[in-house]
Amino acid sequence: MLSQRSAMLNSDAGAAWTAAEAAAASAEQIIDLTAEEIRTDLAPMVREGTIIAINRNTTTEPAELRHALARKISAETDQDWSADEIAVTGGSKQALFNVAMALLNPGDEVLIPAPHWTPFPAQILLVGGTPIFIQTRQNNFVPKITDLAAAVTSKTKAIVVNTPNNPTGTIYNRDTLADIAQLAIDRDLWIVFDECYGAFAHTPHTHHPIVSVAPPARARTLIVNSFSKSLALTGWRIGYVAGPRAVISTVKALQSHTTYSPNVITQHALLHHLESADASFQQKLQRHVADARTLGLSILSTLSSIPQPTAQGGFHFYLDLSGWQRCAKSAGPEFNADHVANVLLTDAGVATVSGTAFGDPAGIRLSYGVDPELLGKALHRLTVTLNTWN
Known part of the structure; x- marks a missing residue:
């Protein structure tokens, strides 16, 4: 059974x-x-970093990786981030699941604009939460702030924001992000900000991190990203979640009792790529x-x-x-x-x-x-x- x-x-x-x-x-x-x-x-610097790590008989995690990721996020958001605000995960799915485990109690509701990436509601259900879908087709696949606000109840705990969006390819503009951030602040909600496709914003559209648009929302935002898209490393399973220290500490504790961490060769390979600063x-x-x-x-x-x-x-x-x-x-x-x-x-x-x-x-x-x-x-x-x- x-x-x-x-x-x-x-x-x-x-x-x-x-x-x-x-x-x-x-x-x-x-x-x-x-x-x-x-x-x-494969990205040349990732391949080179892999070979170096293997030739060195590497078996331990690189502590510097979280510092390198902190520098990356600081540059992208124009804010200062530290290594203890970041957890390295086995791709974005593990980051999202760990966040759901850390934030949600049974019965908590999470707002999800639809169409949506399939794992969002699945993971919420697995931890005992309730996904609440917000339809977006009539607004060019962008959620209306009035629809989001109307869906908030005493049980609402978080809003999922996925931009650029999978599956629709829609990018939320600054005004939409600012409105969502203000709603989260006003109603005391968490923002789960999935920006895994952020490296691919097509002219004239621009991807904006929500914490850059609305800095006061940073204290209630979890940024989820991976290198499956930006570096085409899907099978390597490497990503991260960044956010308030208390949540990140809980995410790390949860991960220590499940998968622990991504394999060390992947971590060293990514670190080598980030330190090379080769954007080609x-x-x-x-x-x-x-x-x-x-x-x-x-x-x-x-x-x-x-x-x-x-x-x-x-x-x-x-x-x-x-x-x-x-x-x-x-x-x-x-x-x-x-x-x-x-x-x-x-x-x-x-x-x-x-x-x-x-x-x-x-x-x-x-x-x-x-x-x-x-x-x-x-x-x-x-x-x-x-x-x-x-």
């Missing part, structure tokens, strides 16, 4: 990956646009993503009945199907994103992620962090298939 909490875990976007793998195994020509990673070479790889990665975005938007502009995604940040296109009329190929009296994703897989040979994974039955997420040639081929197939439905 499994635990009750295991029933809270959905397969989420994993279903799309499983379907893509199954199709590929059967020799079908499937192009996979489900990924939450950029397919690229990240700049190259940003150009690669920006070029892929331009290519993708050009192709998606040929969709006849679906709005072109804005893709302000990150590396996902989010197709809004809400105004799309039902077509002959959709099964049943209505269709949802699951139907569309299945047809794209079978008819176009393109694996996508249905918005139902993100609490939205009217959206489709496409990654453009793939090889440009494959991206172009996939999006051409996708547009032809969707346009034949009209």
